[in-house]
Amino acid sequence: xxxxxxxxxxxxxxxxxxxxxxxxxxxxxxxxxxxxxxxxxxxxxxxxxxxxxxxxxxxxxxxxxxxxxxxxxxxxxxxxxxxxxxxxxxxxxxxxxxxxxxxxxxxxxxxxxxxxxxxxxxxxxxxxxxxxxxxxxxxxxxxxxxxxxxxxxxxxxxxxxxxxxxxxxxxxxxxxxxxxxxxxxxxxxxxxxxxxxxxxxxxxxxxxxxxxxxxxxxxxxxxxxxxxxxxxxxxxxxxxxxxxxxxxxxxxxxxxxxxxxxxxxxxxxxxxxxxxxxxxxxxxxxxxxxxxxxxxxxxxxxxxxxxxxxxxxxxxxxxxxxxxxxxxxxxxxxxxxxxxxxxxxxxxxxxxxxxxxxxxxx
Amino acid sequence: xxxxxxxxxxxxxxxxxxxxxxxxxxxxxxxxxxxxxxxxxxxxxxxxxxxxxxxxxxxxxxxxxxxxxxxxxxxxxxxxxxxxxxxxxxxxxxxxxxxxxxxxxxxxxxxxxxxxxxxxxxxxxxxxxxxxxxxxxxxxxxxxxxxxxxxxxxxxxxxxxxxxxxxxxxxxxxxxxxxxxxxxxxxxxxxxxxxxxxxxxxxxxxxxxxxxxxxxxxxxxxxxxxxxxxxxxxxxxxxxxxxxxxxxxxxxxxxxxxxxxxxxxxxxxxxxxxxxxxxxxxxxxxxxxxxxxxxxxxxxxxxxxxxxxx
Numbered sequence: 216x217x218x219x220x221x222x223x224x225x226x227x228x229x230x231x232x233x234x235x236x237x238x239x240x241x242x243x244x245x246x247x248x249x250x251x252x253x254x255x256x257x258x259x260x261x262x263x264x265x266x267x268x269x270x271x272x273x274x275x276x277x278x279x280x281x282x283x284x285x286x287x288x289x290x291x292x293x294x295x296x297x298x299x300x301x302x303x304x305x306x307x308x309x310x311x312x313x314x315x316x317x318x319x320x321x322x323x324x325x326x327x328x329x330x331x332x333x334x335x336x337x338x339x340x341x342x343x344x345x346x347x348x349x350x351x352x353x354x355x356x357x358x359x360x361x362x363x364x365x366x367x368x369x370x371x372x373x374x375x376x377x378x379x380x381x382x383x384x385x386x387x388x389x390x391x392x393x394x395x396x397x398x399x400x401x402x403x404x405x406x407x408x409x410x411x412x413x414x415x416x417x418x419x420x421x422x423x424x425x426x427x428x429x430x431x432x433x434x435x436x437x438x439x440x441x442x443x444x445x446x447x448x449x450x451x452x453x454x455x456x457x458x459x460x461x462x463x464x465x466x467x468x469x470x471x472x473x474x475x476x477x478x479x480x481x482x483x484x485x486x487x488x489x490x491x492x493x494x495x496x497x498x499x500x501x502x503x504x505x506x507x508x509x510x511x512x513x514x515x516x517x518x519x520x521x522x523x524x525x526x527x528x529x530x531x532x533x534x535x536x537x538x539x540x541x542x543x544x545x546x547x548x549x550x551x552x553x554x555x556x557x558x559x560x561x562x563x564x565x566x567x568x569x570x571x572x573x574x575x576x577x
Numbered sequence: 578x579x580x581x582x583x584x585x586x587x588x589x590x591x592x593x594x595x596x597x598x599x600x601x602x603x604x605x606x607x608x609x610x611x612x613x614x615x616x617x618x619x620x621x622x623x624x625x626x627x628x629x630x631x632x633x634x635x636x637x638x639x640x641x642x643x644x645x646x647x648x649x650x651x652x653x654x655x656x657x658x659x660x661x662x663x664x665x666x667x668x669x670x671x672x673x674x675x676x677x678x679x680x681x682x683x684x685x686x687x688x689x690x691x692x693x694x695x696x697x698x699x700x701x702x703x704x705x706x707x708x709x710x711x712x713x714x715x716x717x718x719x720x721x722x723x724x725x726x727x728x729x730x731x732x733x734x735x736x737x738x739x740x741x742x743x744x745x746x747x748x749x750x751x752x753x754x755x756x757x758x759x760x761x762x763x764x765x766x767x768x769x770x771x772x773x774x775x776x777x778x779x780x781x782x783x784x785x786x787x788x789x790x791x792x793x794x795x796x797x798x799x800x801x802x803x804x805x806x807x808x809x810x811x812x813x814x815x816x817x818x819x820x821x822x823x824x825x826x827x828x829x830x831x832x833x834x835x836x837x838x839x840x841x842x843x844x845x846x847x848x849x850x851x852x853x854x855x856x857x858x859x860x861x862x863x864x865x866x867x868x869x870x871x872x873x874x875x876x877x878x879x880x881x882x883x884x885x886x887x
Contacts, residue, residue, distance in 0.1 A: 251683060251794045254690040283794075368837065374846060401836040402846035408798040409789040411829070414589055418833040421585040433796075435789050442696055461693055461791075571839030575846035 242486060244268075245302035246280035247294060249309035250407060255456040256432040257472070258282065261308045261331075264474030271479045275486065286311025291318060298323040304485055306478070307331065310377075316340060327485050329493075332377065334561070336494060343477060346498030347377070348384035348560070349528050350470030350506055352535035353521055354452040355388020357467055357509070358396075358426040360517050361450065365395040367426035368419025370436050372406045374575045376563045378430045381454075381470075384535045385428065386569035397571040399424060409435040416440065420449050428452040428469075437462040450512070457507035468521075469507030476502050496557065500529045536560060541568050580710050586830050587714035591722060592788065593826030594819075596621075596780040598725040600804035601811070601818045602732050603776025608808060609736060610769035611749035611878035612660065615671030617777045618801025619678020620652040624781025626686040629792040633689065638697045641786045642721070642779060649778020650771050652678055657770045661763050664882045675801065683794040694790040719787045721779065728776075733815040745769060749876030752883040762883050777801065810861035813874045821861050828853035 246265055248258045262280065269278045279302065284293050290312050297305055298319055306329045307316045313333035320328040320340040328340040336342050358367050367389060371378050382400055389396040399422070401415040412431045416439035419427060425448055429436035432455065440451035441462040451462050453469030477497060484490035497503035506525065509518050527533035538549035542565045549555045566574045600617055607614050627648035632641030652674060659670040699717045706716040736742040745765055748755045752762045784800070785792050803825065811817035832849040835842060865871055 251690075253793055366839070397839060399837050399839040401833050402850065404847055404850040405798070407793075407795060409791065409793060409796045410593070410784065410798060410800070413789050414593060414830060415833050415837070417589060418585075418830065419837045421582070422834065422837045422839075424837075433789075433793055434791065438693070438789065438791065571841070572836060573841035573843055 241275055241277045242304065242482075243300070243302040244276050244278045244482060245297040245300075245305045246278065247284050247290065247297065247305070247307045247309075247312060248280055248282040249284060249286060249311070250432060251282050252280075255434050255453075255458055255461070257455050258308065260455055260472040261306075261474055264478050267475030268478035268482060271475075272482060276482060284312075287315075291315035294319045294328075295322075298326045303327065304482060305329070327490065329481065336492065338492065341481070341490075341493040341495070343481075343493065343495040343497075345472050345474075345503040346496060347470060347472075347504060348380045348535050349498045350504045351381045351384040352388035353506055353524055353528075354428060354468055354470060355385040355390075356392055356524065357513060357517065357521060358385070358428075358450075358452065359389035359391065359393035361467070361513070362389075362393065362396065362426050363448065364423045364425045365393060365397065366422075366424045367396065367398045367428070368416065368422075368424030369398055369400045370412055370415040370419070370427070370429040370431055371400055371402050372431050373404060374402060376561050379563045379566070379574075380560055381430055382570060383563065383567045386567055387535055387540075389426075390569035396569060398569060400570065400572040402575060403431060405431070407432040409433040412436050413439045417443070420447055424449075426450050426452070429454055434458050434461040437466055440465040453507055459507065459510070464510075464512075466507070466510060467513055468509045471505050471507050473503055473505050498528070499525060500531075542566065543568060543570060543574065582834070584710045584714045586827070586834055587711070588718075589830040590823055590827040591715060591718060593829055594822035595719075595722050595725050596783045596788065596800055597804050597807060597822035597825065598819055599721070599728060599783065600777050600780035600801060601807045601822065602725075602728050602815060603773035603780075604805060605808050605811075605813055605815060605818060606732060606736070606745070606776075607769045607773035608879055609749045609813060609876055610745050610766045611752055611876050611881065611883070612766050612770055613667045613671065613880040614653065614656055614660075614674070614770060614773055615668060615805060616652065616656050616674030616678060617773075617805050618797060618799065619675035619681075620649050620774055620777035621678075621781035621784065621797045621801045622682035623652050623678045623685075624649045624778030625785035625797060626682040626689065626781075626792055627778070628782030629689055629692075629694065629785040630685070632786045633692055633694055638786050642782045645778040645782025645786075646775045647778070649774040649776070649781065651774075652778070653770045653774020656774070657767050660882070661766055661770065664884065667880050667882065679795070679797075686792050686794060689792040690794070692792070694786065696790045697787055719783070721783045721787060724779075729815050729819050736815070746876070749878055752878050752881075756883075756885060763885065766883070777804075780804070807857075807861075810858060810865070812861075812865040812871050813876070817861065817864060820864075821857055824860055825853045825857040828856045 250258045252262045304327050308331045310332045316330045317335050332344045386398040403411045412435040416436040420443050427440045437451045437453050437458040438461050440449040443449040444465040450467045451465045459466050534554040536555035538553045539551045540549035624645035628641040628645030631644035632638050656674050659665045660667045700720050702716040706712040748762050748765045756762045807821045811821045832852050
């Protein structure tokens with residue numbers, strides 16, 4: 216009797232111990248970044264999300280990141296290394312990691328992978344992305360209302376659908392309040408080259424654009440607008456991060472990515488074993504896209520209007536690509552009364568009306 | 578409106594070409610002494626971060642330039658020790674220096690990534706800046722732009738009009754002969770290498786303190802490599818370096834003006850972006866198509882290790 220009790224007690228103790236152990240053992244979560252974290256930009260926003268998640272799930276997870284990982288063959292080695300090191304959840308945060316992530320995910324079926332901005336998924340590989348275009352549309356509305364020259368300049372990296380979508384959304388927002396508005400685009404063919412980005416911004420300003428925005432990674436465009444603000448009255452909209460620090464007078468607003476809530480939610484799902492494959496494309500409703508705080512130079516009634524439109528985007532009443540959507544050539548892409556489908560948006564390879572530049576054909 | 582455009586294009590061209598001119602002229606002198614230092618990209622990066630840090634802490638952009646120069650000299654000293662004293666392979670030493678410098682600058686620069694630097698007011702040359710079109714484009718520039726012009730004249734004068742320049746070229750042509758008539762080949766090569774490093778450092782300082790007043794990792798973005806290739810395409814002639822640099826800068830700015838004009842032209846943006854590279858190579862190849870002038874100008878011992886007592 217006594218011995219049985221003892222045995223039971225030991226057993227219970229062992230069980231308790233082991234559960235206590237597993238509870239105390241935090242899950243390792245890894246992140247792969249394409250560029251240095253820095254102080255603003257795409258990777259910086261992901262790292263903010265990582266920190267927020269780590270603080271919220273304190274004790275349950277430990278995180279680790281590797282920055283500046285080139286896309287391509289090298290990425291596979293590093294993702295594999297991360298899985299081998301015992302990371303159970305791995306986020307790969309750039310488009311070019313798609314194939315390597317998929318490959319590694321097949322050899323580590325017990326690890327859960329998440330790839331940002333791609334289109335390949337699997338049993339243990341989820342996809343996530345943000346509806347950047349919602350913020351772009353609202354930025355466009357502000358630009359359309361406040362522009363004196365009716366010209367906006369857009370410094371863009373590469374002509375891929377994600378970037379084109381942003382240009383078109385901005386143009387549609389601008390045109391919705393200003394029929395004379397036009398958007399001019401300069402492609403710098405680089406995600407990150409502050410010198411070139413700056414030159415492109417300066418060129419657009421010299422050619423009459425008084426609203427400037429960018430889809431590149433540095434703060435150079437906002438800084439250029441700040442420099443020319445006094446002389447030319449140039450305003451700027453930041454992208455990825457709030458860059459008000461770099462354009463204290465010139466920045467009116469911007470489109471920012473907020474990944475923290477998504478990371479917290481997803482990791483909880485995986486930890487609770489409730490996760491079953493995700494393809495998350497979140498926008499303002501999910502809080503994954505937010506407007507950078509509007510500066511006091513945006514008139515109060517316009518601020519009110521933007522807040523109202525933001526609410527309408529969240530409820531789905533307003534869709535930046537609600538029909539009719541007509542492209543530059545006059546061809547109708549979406550009929551009146553319909554919204555563009557997600558897959559059509561992700562394959563956008565034309566400019567809408569309101570963009571003045573020619574579409575870069577491949 | 579039209580004149581304003583020309584003025585802005587010209588202005589931007591000169592700004593874009595300036596770091597290339599300064600760095601390429603430094604490398605030109607180094608190569609004329611027979612040393613191939615491929616470390617320009619890394620040296621520029623370290624110069625850029627050093628200049629930014631000092632300009633930020635002291636609030637004085639001029640001290641920033643000096644710091645960039647000092648950092649460039651230190652970097653090229655490393656190269657000198659490796660390639661000249663220890664007689665390691667020059668190509669390998671230079672490549673290593675580039676990789677090291679880019680990494681080192683990222684490491685030193687971490688705390689400065691969040692710092693913004695006030696842009697520096699340009700220097701207006703009295704009277705000249707009032708010339709229509711050309712005045713605002715050429716004579717309302719940063720001090721380093723004027724420095725780059727002076728540098729072209731100085732380098733050309735030094736190489737072709739002074740005895741020291743003649744000796745330096747002799748060392749580059751035939752180190753064995755120069756050595757046998759009593760010139761210190763290694764010492765002269767050291768001086769040339771340090772000068773090249775100093776100029777690369779100043780070029781970096783121009784990038785981080787004047788061109789885009791900020792520091793971010795990777796901001797030099799390949800300009801060190803462009804400067805290196807300019808030296809070759811310019812067939813080691815200072816004036817051609819200037820032509821090449823402005824041509825490169827000018828094409829880059831011009832293609833942006835075409836894109837930004839809002840006029841619909843059906844040329845792929847990628848092709849437009851490649852144009853500066855293509856045009857610069859094409860023009861410089863045309864200028865220097867005469868093979869004998871290339872042979873005449875290219876230092877015969879370029880890239881070869883010199884063993885004094887061999």
